[in-house]
Amino acid sequence: MGFLKNLKEGLFKSSKNISEGISSIFTKTKANETLLNEIEEFMIEADFGTSVAGKFKGILANQKYSEEELKKENFYKIFSAEISKILKPLEKNIIDEDTGLKTILICGVNGTGKTTTIGKLCKLYNEQNKKIVIGAADTFRAAAIDQLKIWCDKNQTEMIHSPVGSDPASVAFKTLEYAKNNQKDLCIIDTAGRLHNKKNLMEEFSKIIRVLKKIDPDAPQETWIVLDATTGQNAINQIDEFKKITNITGIIMTKLDGTAKGGVLVAIADQFKIPIVAIGVGEKEDHLNQFKADEFAQALIN
Numbered sequence: 001m002g003f004l005k006n007l008k009e010g011l012f013k014s015s016k017n018i019s020e021g022i023s024s025i026f027t028k029t030k031a032n033e034t035l036l037n038e039i040e041e042f043m044i045e046a047d048f049g050t051s052v053a054g055k056f057k058g059i060l061a062n063q064k065y066s067e068e069e070l071k072k073e074n075f076y077k078i079f080s081a082e083i084s085k086i087l088k089p090l091e092k093n094i095i096d097e098d099t100g101l102k103t104i105l106i107c108g109v110n111g112t113g114k115t116t117t118i119g120k121l122c123k124l125y126n127e128q129n130k131k132i133v134i135g136a137a138d139t140f141r142a143a144a145i146d147q148l149k150i151w152c153d154k155n156q157t158e159m160i161h162s163p164v165g166s167d168p169a170s171v172a173f174k175t176l177e178y179a180k181n182n183q184k185d186l187c188i189i190d191t192a193g194r195l196h197n198k199k200n201l202m203e204e205f206s207k208i209i210r211v212l213k214k215i216d217p218d219a220p221q222e223t224w225i226v227l228d229a230t231t232g233q234n235a236i237n238q239i240d241e242f243k244k245i246t247n248i249t250g251i252i253m254t255k256l257d258g259t260a261k262g263g264v265l266v267a268i269a270d271q272f273k274i275p276i277v278a279i280g281v282g283e284k285e286d287h288l289n290q291f292k293a294d295e296f297a298q299a300l301i302n
């Protein structure tokens, strides 16, 4: 009896859908130019970049919508769903279930938030009972080592360092060696902010990778680039430069708090298809969120 009832309801539903579908063929229309232009303008202001903005406008312009969908608020939701479609396949976990030692090398240009992000990661990994060690391979400034030490102490995390001016690659080597000998799950290496036009600094970064491989040929298993959302389209150049010397396996975008310019992440996703790990939404230790396409796309239009 129950089965028959369900079946009848199912049939009723599908015939209703068919009739609604037929009527919508006649009532659905394309979005008008004003609405499309407004969305395009919004995208440019939010730093999507002109080419991605044009592409999305094209996608939206080619479909037909009901009167309800064309109400401004609903149309922005449709737009957000299109963004989510692009971002969804790029979601990457901050914490995965992998066993065995993994090295995460953190890169990025000056001041993007690398050291702060490592501090936040320490907290997250500790909460998951991961055994971690941090390498202070930014040896250019004493303050950089001190800054990292404060984060590590706060999170009861061991840090390996050398005196200021030491070879960053040797610190990376020592850290991975320590991680291996002490059965750590994660070895995270902080690096100095590289101005991507400084050739020798980029060479030094390549050297860090070379020496890590002497201990573990698969290291670094992850190379995450930290990008500052407020730098806009410049983030694209930064990825281009780092891609020349390393395989970037993840993106962390910081400083999304207090900016309406998160659109650059969509441009990056569209162009590079690099997985996105996390977003920084403030300076405190809790201000690192797992990247979720839906939430991000929703936040962009709010």
Ligand SMILES: Nc1nc2c(ncn2[C@@H]2O[C@H](COP(=O)(O)OP(=O)(O)OP(=O)(O)O)[C@@H](O)[C@H]2O)c(=O)[nH]1
Binding pocket: 108, 109, 110, 111, 112, 113, 114, 115, 116, 117, 138, 144, 191, 192, 193, 194, 226, 254, 255, 256, 257, 279, 280, 281, 282, 283, 287
């Ligand atoms: N509002 C905000 N500020 C952040 C975020 N992440 C980092 N910061 C701030 O950005 C500044 C630079 O952060 P650092 O972590 O020192 O950046 P870095 O990439 O290590 O810098 P260098 O070592 O000089 O290359 C600091 O004042 C941080 O507090 C974030 O998600 N939101």
Ligand SMILES: [Mg+2]
Binding pocket: 114, 115, 116, 138, 144, 191, 192, 193
């Ligand atoms: Mg730093």
